Amino acid sequence: MLEAQRLTQLAIGHKATVRSVEAQGLTRRRLLDLGLVPGTTVEAVRHSPAGDPTAFLIRGSVIALRASEANLIHIL
Amino acid sequence: MGDLVIALAGNPNTGKSTLFNALTGLNQHTGNWPGKTVAIARGRFEHAGLTIELVDLPGTYSLLASSVEEQVARDFICFGGPAATILVADATCLERNLNLVLQVLEITPRVVLCVNLLDEAERKGIAVDTTKLAAKLGVPVVPIVAREGRGLAELKERLIEVATKSGEKAAYQPVYPEQIERAAKELVPQIADMLPAGLNPTWIALRMLEGDESILTHLPQLAPVFAEVQASTRGQVDALRDQIVTAIYRQAEAIAAAVVSRPARQRTDWDRKIDDLLTSKLFGYPLMLALLAGVFWLTISGANYPSQALAALFFSIEDRLTQLFLLAGAPEWLHGFVVLGVYRSLAWVVSVMLPPMAIFFPLFTLLEDLGYLPRIAFNLDGLFQRAGTHGKQALTMAMGFGCNAAGVVAARIIDSPRERLIAMVTNNFVPCNGRFPLLITLASLFFGQGALMAGGLVAAGMVVGLVLLGITITLLISWLLSKTLLRGVPSAFMLELPPYRKPQIGRIIVRSLFDRTLFVLKRAVMVAAPAGGVIWLLANLTVGGQSLITHLAGRLDPFSRAIGLDGYILLAFILGLPANEIVIPILLMSYLGAGAMLELDSLSALHTLLVGRGWTWLTALNTMLFSLLHFPCATTLLVMRKESGGLRWPLLAVVITTGTAILVCWVIAQGARLLGLV
Structure with missing residues (x-):
């Protein structure tokens, strides 16, 4: 059994599948509305020059998330 | 009201506003949504003998009402009674757009779906089978390229058909897991009779199951049933909502998979290559600075000649006016008040601003149109994050370069009230167009002498330096606020980085000239004209042989000297509260003691005048710093009061900014004197 991975651990240029979203309330709604539902493929595209946030390719569009949010998304 | 009211909805960055502009042309106006801080544009066009009123709803990813924008968009489609809704979808990421489309179809079948940005999709080798999509969704689907006007004729035809045909059509309805479908079915008979005609009871039942209380504002009669539902779903609301969202996305995926074909091999992705450069660790920040400096340099050097030409024109008109007054035998004071006060300050503001x-706003709009602004937010978010605020504050800050009042309004894009207040209170630390002329003039007079080209570069460098200082102070004060008065956890930051788009030059010019340049100019003129009159009075009413301005300046002088200014300068800033652009004219008027603003025929004359008044590089520097950091103008303060709903925050903004200005100027003045630099 692999240990639970989080979206923050996904290396740039790599893809993964969303397993679950740990966020609560409004943040959770937002993430889901962007299409981060279980089973979605996500690719890490680039870090900001400051290191955080990171841009991800989600369902055809590039969305930047801070580590604090990306850390709430579990991936496979 | 037009014959038909049509709603226009879609995801952000799908070219929705481009379509809106293409359909309505200049026949539009923007207003606030009643009771909400959401701007809504309305416009009209004629087709088939009907006047069609188009309502441009805020761009949203979903209609599940988790933000004000989503609630406004949903409420209008549900309760605003539009004859039909146009949905705009981006052909390059149809799947995510279909999420919104399916949500709208659940509310109403009177929909025309536009698949936009087909040109961009073609370049990426993506093809969308719109016929098949129409068959699957049960509503007309029109392929369009809004920016070129392609497909608009067909869109209008389909729109009239959908809006005027009576009888319900069967559009695609999302299917949910059995448990949810069953719960909704049980609920429908209990609420169906209580709903106004045209509202889908299943859709309302689903909203009740996922605990969306916002529907009660329009349907208060549902409250008792809603309470029962909430009692029985306690603890499961999140899970129910997850299942609903996931189900819609699954179906969007399936539909997209059936109608979209992608190239087998990925083509070169230019957006990625450009982003590799513009947001790279090495070049991201230097390029941003270079771009900023470039914009300022173009503005400074480009504005020089037309400014002089305009000034010459206005002052020749003034001579005519004076002759006219003489001919009519008007008293001296009337000529003074009207011509030397009101007219001259108007002429000054227009020719200087x-x-x-007219150069800065189009350039800024160009960057906006290209899609560069979200990259600025992406690059700078790390800094704002450390300051405990929202990355989108970078965007409101950028807007402040045009006009701080506009920057304060732009803070609406930040959802968290705490972070929005920080963005509003600190917006004034970036200089607006009303302050750039002062910064630029003083920078070129005192720090950019020498050859025109090199001098211009030094002056531009100086202005960039001041802007960087303003940004640093923005971050510092934001950090202080988020540690003290506005404590709290940073809210979630999700920012789309849309593909770069070929800018539409015509639209940029129209939009920046009409919406921004003329708007700001009109405001400045409305403020400058009466202020010019008042200042003329202050300069000409004498008490004990001295004008009121001289008296007031004398009072302010000791304090002003301590912070490296003089009484006249500080007074000019105070009298310039209505609009920053009149600070320099007031100053010159009071220096000359002539009781009227100076006819500025050349920069060297201005230099001589200021040096004659005891100005040194320190006076110039501190005047620039004070201008950069001091209290916001009256318009910005009024806007802040409206946006924050009280006097508290605008007053705090005055205290914080002016306090910072005084502190910085004092430290520099004392330091320079201590070190014997002046």
Whole structure:
């Protein structure tokens, strides 16, 4: 059994599948509305020059998330 | 009201506003949504003998009402009674757009779906089978390229058909897991009779199951049933909502998979290559600075000549006016008040402000249109994050370069009230167009002598330096606020980085000239004209042989000297509260003691005048710093009061900014004197 991975651990240029979203309330709604539902493929595209946030390719569009949010998304 | 009211909805960055502009042309106006801080544009066009009123709803990813924008968009489609809704979808990421489309179809079948950005999709080798999509969704689907006007004729035809045909059509309805479908079915008979005609009871039942209380504002009669539902779903609301969202996305995926074909091999992705450069660790920040400096340099050097030409024109008109007054035998004071006060300050404001704004705003809008602004937010978010605020504050800050009042309004894009207040209170630390002329003039007079080209570069460098200082102070004060008065956890930051788009030059010019340049100019003129009159009075009413201005300046002088200014300068800033652009004219008027603003025929004359008044590089520097950091103008303060709903925050903004200005100027003045630099 692999240990639970989080979206923050996904290396740039790599893809993964969303397993679950740990966020609560409004943040959770937002993430889901962007299409981060279980089973979605996500690719890490680039870090900001400051290191955080990171841009991800989600369902055809590039969305930047801070580590604090990306850390709430579990991936496979 | 037109014959037909049509709603226009879609995801952000799908070219929705481009379509809106293409359909309505200049026949539009923007207003606030009643009771909400959400701007809504309305426009009209004629087709088939009907006047169609188009309502441009805020761009949203979903209609599940988790933000004000989503609630406004949903409420209008549900309760605003539009004859039909146009949905705009981006052909390059149809799947995510279909999420919104399916949500709308659940509310109403009177929909025309536009698949936009087909040109961009073609370049990426993506093809969308719109016929098949129409068959699957049960509503007309029109392929369009809004920016070129392609497909608009067909869109209008389909729109009239959908809006005027009576009888319900069967559009695609999302299917949910059995448990949810069953719960909704049980609920429908209990609420169906209580709903106004045209509202889908299943859709309302689903909203009740996922605990969306916002529907009660329009349907208060549902409250008792809603309470029962909430009692029985306690603890499961999140899970129910997850299942609903996931189900819609699954179906969007399936539909997209059936109608979209992608190239087998990925083509070169230019957006990625450009982003590799513009947001790279090495070049991201230097390029941003270079771009900023470039924009300022173009504005400074480009505005020079037209400014002089305008000034010459206005002052020749003034001579005519004076002759006219003499001919009519008007008393001296009337000529003074009207011509030397009101007219001259108007002439000054227009000739000093119009050229730089007419260059700056189009350039800024160009960057906006290209899609560069979200990259600025992406690059700078790390800094704002450390300051405990929202990354989108970078965007409101950028807007402040045009006009701080506009920057304060732009803070609406930040959802968290705490972070929005920080963005509003600190917006004034970036200089607006009303302050750039002062910064630029003083920078070129005192720090950019020498050859025109090199001098211009030094002056531009100086202005960039001041802007960087302003940004640093923005971050510092934001950090202080988020540690003290506005404590709290940073809210979630999700920012789309849309593909770069070929800018539409015509639209940029129209939009920046009409919406921004003329708007700001009109405001400045409305403020400058009466202020010019009042200042003329202050300069000409004498008490004990001295004008009121001299008296007031004398009072302010000791304090002003301590912070490296003089009484006249500080007074000019105070009298310039209505609009920053009149600070320099007031100053010159009071220096000359002539009781009227100076006819500025050349920069060297201005230099001689200021040096004659005891100005040194320190006076110039501190005047620039004070201008950069001091209290916001009256318009910005009024806007802040409206946006924050009280006097508290605008007053705090005055205290924080002016306090910072005084502190910085004092430290520099004392330091320079201590070190014997002046």
